[in-house]
Amino acid sequence: KAGVTQTPRYLIKTRGQQVTLSCSPISGHRSVSWYQQTPGQGLQFLFEYFSETQRNKGNFPGRFSGRQFSNSRSEMNVSTLELGDSALYLCASSPSPGANVLTFGAGSRLTVL
């Protein structure tokens, strides 16, 4: 079966713009988590969604938002981009929240100029 699909894979934006990233989970998986990876901070948790509800949110400013649709696909949005938002954004899916194996997508690499 298909894995976790993230689009776009690469994108370049300028400061002040906004960006929307998409994540399609493995078929049948209803939980989607987002992580930001930077060289300085490592992998940091952004959000977790299950059944269209945000269950957990990491310590990020309000410029970072997300949502999940009825088909379990998820999007995250970053508004008013800053240089420090340049990162690899990783999405992972699992059948449900909690003690489950996470399967990650290939990531979306965002560069902010």
Added chain:
Amino acid sequence: GIQVEQSPPDLILQEGANSTLRCNFSDSVNNLQWFHQNPWGQLINLFYIPSGTKQNGRLSATTVATERYSLLYISSSQTTDSGVYFCAVGSGNTPLVFGKGTRLSVIA
């Protein structure tokens, strides 16, 4: 929140050598996973191992939950094993917390 420490931060091995990577965590967990991140950034799940021992080919892992550590063993390393190895832990329904990783370079 839970703290995760991985050691060593960097490791260089000759092809064919064995290695042990360590993950210490600060609180009890019910979820522990090891991942390998390849040079293209893809995170691949290696083991789901909140306790006990598992083996998959040349890789094996052991988690001693009561002593709050996990070990990842790589035997007969190959150049394709290069990359960053992450340990991630969680408790209850909390999100996984990742360690800073061990960067492994296997040279021919």
